[in-house]
Amino acid sequence: MKGEASAIAGPVRLGELARRLALDLRGDPDIEVKSAATLASARPGQISFMANPAYRDQLLATRASAVIVPAKTAGLAPCAALIAEDAYAAWARLLGLFHPVPAACPGVDDSACIDADAVIDPGAEIGPLSRVGAGARIGAGVVVGPGCVIGPDARIGSDARLAGQVFVGAGCCLGERVVVHPGAVIGADGFGLAMHEGHWIKVPQIGVVRIGDDCEIGANTTIDRGAIEDTVLGRDVRLDNQVQIAHNVTIGDHTALAGCVGVAGSTRIGRYCMIAGASGVGGHLEICDHVVITAMSTVLNSISEPGQYGSGIPARPLRAWQKILVRLGQLDRLFRSGR
Amino acid sequence: MKGEASAIAGPVRLGELARRLALDLRGDPDIEVKSAATLASARPGQISFMANPAYRDQLLATRASAVIVPAKTAGLAPCAALIAEDAYAAWARLLGLFHPVPAACPGVDDSACIDADAVIDPGAEIGPLSRVGAGARIGAGVVVGPGCVIGPDARIGSDARLAGQVFVGAGCCLGERVVVHPGAVIGADGFGLAMHEGHWIKVPQIGVVRIGDDCEIGANTTIDRGAIEDTVLGRDVRLDNQVQIAHNVTIGDHTALAGCVGVAGSTRIGRYCMIAGASGVGGHLEICDHVVITAMSTVLNSISEPGQYGSGIPARPLRAWQKILVRLGQLDRLFRSGR
Amino acid sequence: MKGEASAIAGPVRLGELARRLALDLRGDPDIEVKSAATLASARPGQISFMANPAYRDQLLATRASAVIVPAKTAGLAPCAALIAEDAYAAWARLLGLFHPVPAACPGVDDSACIDADAVIDPGAEIGPLSRVGAGARIGAGVVVGPGCVIGPDARIGSDARLAGQVFVGAGCCLGERVVVHPGAVIGADGFGLAMHEGHWIKVPQIGVVRIGDDCEIGANTTIDRGAIEDTVLGRDVRLDNQVQIAHNVTIGDHTALAGCVGVAGSTRIGRYCMIAGASGVGGHLEICDHVVITAMSTVLNSISEPGQYGSGIPARPLRAWQKILVRLGQLDRLFRSGR
Numbered sequence A, B, C: 001m002k003g004e005a006s007a008i009a010g011p012v013r014l015g016e017l018a019r020r021l022a023l024d025l026r027g028d029p030d031i032e033v034k035s036a037a038t039l040a041s042a043r044p045g046q047i048s049f050m051a052n053p054a055y056r057d058q059l060l061a062t063r064a065s066a067v068i069v070p071a072k073t074a075g076l077a078p079c080a081a082l083i084a085e086d087a088y089a090a091w092a093r094l095l096g097l098f099h100p101v102p103a104a105c106p107g108v109d110d111s112a113c114i115d116a117d118a119v120i121d122p123g124a125e126i127g128p129l130s131r132v133g134a135g136a137r138i139g140a141g142v143v144v145g146p147g148c149v150i151g152p153d154a155r156i157g158s159d160a161r162l163a164g165q166v167f168v169g170a171g172c173c174l175g176e177r178v179v180v181h182p183g184a185v186i187g188a189d190g191f192g193l194a195m196h197e198g199h200w201i202k203v204p205q206i207g208v209v210r211i212g213d214d215c216e217i218g219a220n221t222t223i224d225r226g227a228i229e230d231t232v233l234g235r236d237v238r239l240d241n242q243v244q245i246a247h248n249v250t251i252g253d254h255t256a257l258a259g260c261v262g263v264a265g266s267t268r269i270g271r272y273c274m275i276a277g278a279s280g281v282g283g284h285l286e287i288c289d290h291v292v293i294t295a296m297s298t299v300l301n302s303i304s305e306p307g308q309y310g311s312g313i314p315a316r317p318l319r320a321w322q323k324i325l326v327r328l329g330q331l332d333r334l335f336r337s338g339r
Helices: A014-021 A053-061 A087-098 A318-337 B014-021 B053-061 B087-098 B318-337 C014-021 C053-061 C087-098 C318-337
Strands: A024-026 A046-049 A066-069 A080-083 A185-188 A193-196 A199-202 A209-211 A222-224 A231-233 A291-293 A307-310 B024-026 B046-049 B066-069 B080-083 B185-188 B193-196 B199-202 B209-211 B222-224 B231-233 B291-293 B307-310 C024-026 C046-049 C066-069 C080-083 C185-188 C193-196 C199-202 C209-211 C222-224 C231-233 C291-293 C307-310
Touching (some): A014 A024, A014 A080, A014 A087, A046 A087, A087 B199, A185 A209, A193 C087, A199 C087, A209 A222, A307 C318, A318 B307, B014 B080, B046 B087, B066 B087, B087 C193, B087 C199, B185 B209, B209 B222, B222 B231, C014 C024, C014 C087, C066 C087, C185 C209, C209 C222
Parallel strands (some): A046 A066, A066 A080, A185 A222, A209 A231, B046 B066, B066 B080, B291 B307, C046 C066, C066 C080, C209 C231
Antiparallel strands (some): A024 A080, C024 C080
């Protein structure tokens, strides 16, 4: 995000946008746009984009004053075009200009409850009704939204943003520019139990959670502290909402997990992996770099080759599916009879 | 709910109940009941119901003073009977008489933290330790329970109830009589990412969440704000706990999603759909009206015909299931050999 | 936990540890250890353990000063050994000595908001920014962490610990020594709806949640109140994170549910069951004692025989899986053609 300088307020000339995004422009640099919209909803004075060829018809019909498109599509645009092979990334950068993240408003809200032994950078913002425990350290430019709980000895790196109602457990560490959405719980105890003489003994969970720079943690996502060693997210790891990360998991840089994914204890996931929604990954596994798991799959074995894996079953009309279920139950018999 | 008038406190005559619920009574209108219970646990002085024929034996043996039943079952009741073809709905209305939702106690708790620029109707109740941001508007009769965060410029329609620890993000709008259970997060950022030169760029999420009148949102459910346009729930949409609704999803009126369902981005779900527990619906799909999805199914294609769909597999004894898994792996070979 | 007496601070002699854990020692009782670590990371002065034979090589190479191991493995240890057939349980007890749960610091934080009609034991600790409603009773030794909401008439048994941001609804009861992790919601309304004349009527949920002694409830887990009767967890029930328990479920003593498990309404689960991650259990079922459900399974029928059950499908390379999916769709035809 650095280097994209100041935000755009009010109309901006396309020539100026092209310069700031370092993109080629086809069209009149003096045309002005003042906001961003989808191809279908854009009106004159707005800018849009097309990254997915499925939207070709919408591009042909758009009323936008300009679009961001790859070179090969630019000829279809009925308006000015900023040329970007990776149009979606360019669009993300453009939106960042029109809708910059507001800077921290340094200071501690009167209703916040800060332990006397917490260390809060004067450039940090602590929102209403938030709690910061003893020994916690909050870096410069951090925004702690309303209703957060930062446990004792936790560390929040500079420019991190906790949107509100976030829980960070004792001793857990968040890197710089980490973004955490509401309801996320970082550093609850792992699920460590030993059965002994007919009842469960709780195994003390003495590790922490360490989250690298530029990670993003979704709403109501949970990341448990390590049992003995730590639970670790690398840099630029992206977790969607309602993800569950058990104790001692490690996740490599730039890996993204979609909503409702669960990862069981001590599993190691590599770099640049992508796990689609609601998939589960078993415990004590090793998943190498560049693995893609499709939606609602169950990973029960380690994966040592990059590529796509899955076990999700697309829904069918119920009667057809019920027939298949009956046949599944007869499958072993069929195999036996056939030999 | 309207028109059901005042609550019942203390014993009530069956004749009075029949009148208020507009049901026929078989039995003595002077019998009094004072509370509601299940068929099996009810004692004299209580009223129960039977909507599901599976409970026939419990009806025969009930000690309740009265029951709500369909006409065809009334002859089995060993007590007075209020006749309702839709006995469960009548039961719901009866419980609403015995256990009405308490009205708002207008006023703002001293411990709440209200921005000077928030607009709170004098008939609204703001509970302890809640936060209301700048520009937010809270309607008449609203109850904001303890520990809620209402973001800047959010709107809460009249008579809505936020049970406590609810998060409503900036600019999000809840309709009238919306009920939100604890831990729900409405309006976190959607999971918008663009990979660029080996790292993720966050795509600003500039839409909001709009929730229609009479919706109910379960505990720890998450509904993300739209990327550019909005995430929209129609009227009378019902979401159970731990549901995940991604950015730009739209859900039609009267649709209900059970616990742990996830819906990926930009999918449009129709009216009067029902999605059973833990099912997942992929992104960019169209699901028409009156679709039923059975439990733990994976919807990966659009559905244009009303009806039931599924792909969940009932659990079996593990050895039997493992045999089936082995056979699944041999299936392609079987097909090839057979031809 | 009782009877394990005072915590260990600083180095402790192995002879002393053996005595306090009631284990046999092989080695020099005067060796001192001062903390606990994994086999791989332990250095001299630390103690470790091995319960799983898969870690045999790490045992052979460990630099720990002592290990906890079963008798049959003790000969492999390159250091002193405390002998425990159930090494993991002994390890749990040892960690409890080194890392005891801190006792409550009796008193109510100034920023907490306590209703005048709440009854708080003088030995309880109520943390910052927590709310305790009218008629609630908080037992001796209880720790209510920051940002919790305890509803009216709720009861929290002695020595229970609510880590922070926990919601306990009106009238719900937690037993002694119950542990609840952040974001858990106990006692939201069950998902009770009746369709009537084209719209949903909410069925009032008038039961509560009752949780027995020694239970543990994970982060962001939800347990709904009963519709008429109660939702009940027995003693020593252990729920991991993001578990969803619907209204009127009952769970027997010593049963454990892993992360992301969902249980639908009115199901009864027995004692000593274990349900692995992300499995779903349908409504109105009876699951007997000593049932094990493997990960990502769908339980749609009652189970009356102890044992292991499952329906999860391990992920494969996507092309192989897609072939199987095609064959699944052709299965019925294959069966018909073969007869």
